Amino acid sequence: MSEPPYSPGxxxxxxxxxxxxxxxxGKLLYRGYTIQDLAETVCFxxxxxxxxxxxxxxxxELETVKQSLANYRPLPVPLISALRAIPNDVPMMDVLRSxxxxxxxxxxxxxxDEAANRQRxxxxxxQIGGIIAARYRLLNGQEPLSPKDGLSHAAxxxxxxxxxxxxxxxxxxxxxxxxxxxxxxxNASTFTGRVICSTLSxxxxxxxxxxxxxKGPLHGGANEAAMEMLARFKxxxxxSSWITQALANKEKVMGFGHRVYKQGxxxxxxxxxxxxxxxxxxxxxxxxxxxxxIKKPMTEEKKIYPNVDYPCGLTYFLxxxxxxxxxxxxxxxxxxxxxxxxxxxxxxxxxxRPLSIYKGPKARPVPPISER
Ligand code: SDX
Numbered sequence: 400m401s402e403p404p405y406s407p408g409x410x411x412x413x414x415x416x417x418x419x420x421x422x423x424x425g426k427l428l429y430r431g432y433t434i435q436d437l438a439e440t441v442c443f444x445x446x447x448x449x450x451x452x453x454x455x456x457x458x459x460e461l462e463t464v465k466q467s468l469a470n471y472r473p474l475p476v477p478l479i480s481a482l483r484a485i486p487n488d489v490p491m492m493d494v495l496r497s498x499x500x501x502x503x504x505x506x507x508x509x510x511x512d513e514a515a516n517r518q519r520x521x522x523x524x525x526q527i528g529g530i531i532a533a534r535y536r537l538l539n540g541q542e543p544l545s546p547k548d549g550l551s552h553a554a555x556x557x558x559x560x561x562x563x564x565x566x567x568x569x570x571x572x573x574x575x576x577x578x579x580x581x582x583x584x585x586n587a588s589t590f591t592g593r594v595i596c597s598t599l600s601x602x603x604x605x606x607x608x609x610x611x612x613x614k615g616p617l618h619g620g621a622n623e624a625a626m627e628m629l630a631r632f633k634x635x636x637x638x639s640s641w642i643t644q645a646l647a648n649k650e651k652v653m654g655f656g657h658r659v660y661k662q663g664x665x666x667x668x669x670x671x672x673x674x675x676x677x678x679x680x681x682x683x684x685x686x687x688x689x690x691x692x693i694k695k696p697m698t699e700e701k702k703i704y705p706n707v708d709y710p711c712g713l714t715y716f717l718x719x720x721x722x723x724x725x726x727x728x729x730x731x732x733x734x735x736x737x738x739x740x741x742x743x744x745x746x747x748x749x750x751x752r753p754l755s756i757y758k759g760p761k762a763r764p765v766p767p768i769s770e771r
Contacts, residue, residue, distance in 0.1 A: 443577035450739040471525035475505035503603040520738030532559030582736035588612035625654030626712030638692035654709030663704035
């Protein structure tokens with residue numbers, strides 16, 4: 400019998416079927432809609448409905464989603480106390496991992512069937528936005544703010560961070576980032592959630608595990624790592640000499656490359672166009688010169704292209720957000736994609752259990768302890 404196929408990192412291996420997202424070099428679809436069309440025409444709440452309820456909402460359904468998010472937003476009082484107890488130097492991604500798990504002890508949703516888990520996904524989406532903002536304010540010595548009626552999800556997160564209604568451009572760019580980050584088929588964190596829930600474990604366990612996976616700088620953590628890299632440089636010249644050395648040392652440059660996209664990430668193209676306008680509007684051309692100084696040799700010499708995290712880091716930075724918020728904002732969006740995949744896994748489940756190639760010692764007798 401021939402050896403089963405082995406592919407490190409499951410590269411190129413098909414691990415399941417999905418109707419949620421289609422990721423390939425030619426297109427990125429959310430349930431058949433191109434990311435280009437979605438980015439231009441819908442808000443994050445509409446994407447959340449598309450992913451969780453399998454269709455773009457009509458006006459009434461959109462209102463219902465917004466009202467559900469509003470109803471689910473208030474944080475449990477014990478959660479605020481728990482947030483106060485977490486040391487200030489704990490990264491926000493670690494806080495999110497703990498607090499998503501903690502808030503599940505105050506889960507208001509009855510039952511665990513598909514309809515209940517759809518509501519639980521909306522509840523988690525609302526809670527995660529509030530946890531991020533509450534932590535942000537406590538770190539700044541301020542009391543957490545209650546949600547303000549009538550704001551979009553993007554505006555609500557910014558309002559609960561800063562205590563003021565965001566300007567239209569900030570709301571538009573945060574909402575766009577939430578649309579772009581929401582779904583990406585069997586990426587590492589989504590696959591983590593599917594594996595966890597393939598054992599018939601619960602959606603909160605799946606989302607908590609997915610947060611752990613997304614934190615890594617090879618995955619969602621790259622938006623913070625990419626901005627940390629750019630922030631080292633005062634000029635494009637400095638960035639150019641650094642990237643030359645980095646490529647000579649075969650260093651991984653954060654925000655570039657992708658397992659699927661080898662000719663560029665559709666989302667990076669969309670976001671970079673908005674980033675350039677934002678930088679011009681704010682007179683931040685130097686940052687764009689530094690950004691391009693890194694991008695140019697990566698794309699022209701290495702043929703390794705920006706992924707969504709590269710423009711996203713600088714976009715959040717120019718909007719005045721601290722680095723520690725960047726990957727949590729990715730979570731605030733991707734929780735909808737994770738949840739949609741967890742619901743899909745439950746419909747046609749088989750527990751994930753791949754094989755491995757054993758490279759350890761051959762079978763051998765156990766020596767008595769006197770001989771060890
Ligand atoms: C996300 O999967 C998804 O869909 C993820 C995501 C989503 O929406 O869920 O799109 C979000 O995670 C985007 C990726 C964010 N990560 C980074 O920006 C970190 C830097 N990127 C690399 O670590 C890497 O490109 C990965 C992890 C993204 C992809 O890894 P692969 O597919 O395993 O590619 P590889 O590491 O095998 O690289 C192939 C070659 C290697 O060269 P050789 O060793 O063969 O000579 O390309 C080189 C790599 O060294 N390479 C890079 C590079 N990425 C690949 N060289 C320098 N800098 C890089 N960023």
